[in-house]
Amino acid sequence: MMYFLPWEAHVLTWSEKLYRQMIVAAAPLMRTVLERSSRYRPLAGRFWMQPCSVPPGGIWFHACSLGEVNTARPLLRDAEEMWPDCPVLLSASTISGYTRASDLAGPGRSYWFPFDDPGSLSRFFNRAAPQVIALVETEIWPGFLAEAARRGIPVAVLNGRISDKALPRYRRFGALFRPAFAKLALVAAQNETYAERFCMLGVPESRIRIAGSLKFDAVTLEPDPDKQHHLRACLGLSGSGSGAVVVFGSTRPGDELLAADCIDALQGDFPEVCWIVAPRHVERADEIDRVLNRFKAVRLSALRSGKSRPGKVVLADTLGDLTGLYSLASVAVIGGSFFPGVEGHNPLESAALGVPTVYGPYMGNFPDAAAALERAGGSLRLADPEQLKETLRRLLADSEERVLVGSRGRKAVQAGQGAVRRNLACLAEIIPSENHGGQGR
Template identity: 35%
Template sequence: MLHYLYSLFFRLALPFVLIRLWWQGRQSPEIWHHWQQRLGYVARSPEPVIWVHAVSVGETIAAAPLVKALLRRNPAVPILMTAMTVTGSERAKAMFGDQVHYAFSPYDTPGSVKRFVDRINPKALVIMETELWPNMIALTHSRNVPIFLINARLSSRSARGYSRVGSLVKPLLESISWVAAQADGDAQRFMKIGAKPETVSVTGSIKFDVEISRSLRDEAAVLRATLGGERRPIWIAASTHIGEDEQILSAHQKLLAGDPTTLLIIVPRHPDRFDDVAALVNSKGLSLARRSLGDGGSNAQVYLGDTMGELLMLYGVSDVAFVGGSLIERGGHNPLEPAAWGRPVLSGPHVFNFETIYAQLKAGNGLFITDTQEELAERVAALLNDLEMARAVGAWALAVVDANRGALEKVVSGITDRT
């Protein structure tokens, strides 16, 4: 009954969703592109595909090592990547070009999903993290297609929410062939809300298998030199949200009072906020250089990372890395990319989306939690003024990453063995 009510609600809401899509497209016309795909009207696949669903840019980046490994393991099987956001889709295309196929995932109405599944003919459905869309899962399962929930994480907060709609969630989890959980706590919570114990494994997080290529290291070194990094300390605030930028810039002003040469690289989480953050920097009276404009930035106080797909490289330019979405109750973002560079990692207190990973980094002495902008400024200053300590903390962060590598091979083998 709850599934029926869910589908009925989504059907009734669909016209308003499409109106909102049209309204958003007035400011960003690219949103209008491929709206038919959101209703399930995609090109028919001549052969079965492995369908990899990653809802937004964060999950798309997390899926990249998995997709690369699947392509290496069986290049004859085509892969279709879907996302629900324009930035997620664009990031996938930038990473893989014509190696894989792309589409926007359908809205979760029975008609849209059925049309989509009929056309793509999936061999398997791989869902990243915790995207439990009832009709996507139910209609794919009805075709006897194996479904894999990969890099699965479930915070205590989310588990409590799902438990309130247990009659809807339990059948979905019972339809999943394999839940590859990041940690034991995630596995226990998935089983508690309905996953069959025999379908749940703890594989670790594939995000630990992040690779930093030689070319990426060279690119970061060149940019650091361009920004004057040989003569000035540089810190980065990455994946920031509304409510954080103001705090970060205030912290940076305190740092400038101590060392006027200090540079902040700030990278907003969402591209539609690039101009807003630039305006905020200017309103603070801080000199600004923008990556998208090719500004040199050697004399700037703030360098705005307003391009797509370069965050991993930008981490390598910094001496200290703050990971956003954590000074506000957003739940934090992936801290493993700066850790893989051997950078000391800082965050705010709200990291429930990655609680296990943050706990591992904290236990390994590679992470500092700062509750306020004042604490953030003090901690960044301490690390920038003692680069020997900063390098030690960064080395400890990297050690945590290295100690937890190997999940990717487990996940790829698990998928291929069950497909």
């Protein structure tokens, strides 16, 4: 089944015209600022198109940041099997997301998502020339959707969600975003709540499906044994006297102070425990180092290079190691969930590996995942940060509870899988019928 947008979708509204003028005026300044920034210079790549090795007529997947790129991984894998004659490319908007996308898709198939000015968009669309675009989760850029509509390229949202934080913003600027949402050819929403929000923001109900959350399919059920062995050796966990491991994963500002309080309170009672702090953004390593300084924390990068000897407190300042660290963990604590503002990170990554998973009250980014784990007794949600110390004390002292909670969490993840197949079935609705021959392979 193919979707064709009505003629109104190709006509820019006054708000879209005003937005376009503002973006055109701002683009040169933005590019100059980024090119002169030592920290954000790579983002200047969003203004120009890298060499493209993908022939025209491919499927363009876009995933904004690191989390969305990891979520997109099984989509790319299965899409290549379903449509072997359709090349697949992957774009990202953040530095960490682009780095991961390059690892997954390889050179010539991974790109910076273009800035929303007409020049950047035109360069990208001219070179990539996709036949269909799939946005993973939700990143709505009015200029991008207008350009796709002008060229007759259908855009779908897969694993669609509108967070509690994003909804008021989209509604506040409805004059700009309603026409953008109306240009979406199809939305595969994670659940009924998100489906209703897409409809509220301008997507016709006939174009909305409910396909479940890809988070369950994107996580790893079995650790990489080579990476696990290497990390174990780096951390000095190879001996028989190795104790438990507590991983504070994807930490945000404030989480490291909470972790330090827990280590300070529990290290005396559990001297063999290895405490690992893995920040969401590794560029904050120097800042976190100061918080953990009193514990003589060692950096994982230094352990990998042999410049430091293993210690009991480790700052994971490397990219791509979180899953491996979770595979060694006795307990996982999810960052961004104990204080308002971030709304949590993915609890399924640790739960899938059978690790008892603890998080705070703020899990608005992963409501379905948290609810599924909690229904199964496969995670522990704490009402406030003050409960974390005693919860960790109890879990470290009770290996049976750790095994029970971890086992239940892993089973809950397995029960929730299957969304990749459902999302790609939705995408198939807007892919030309002559390209469906590969389905089912």
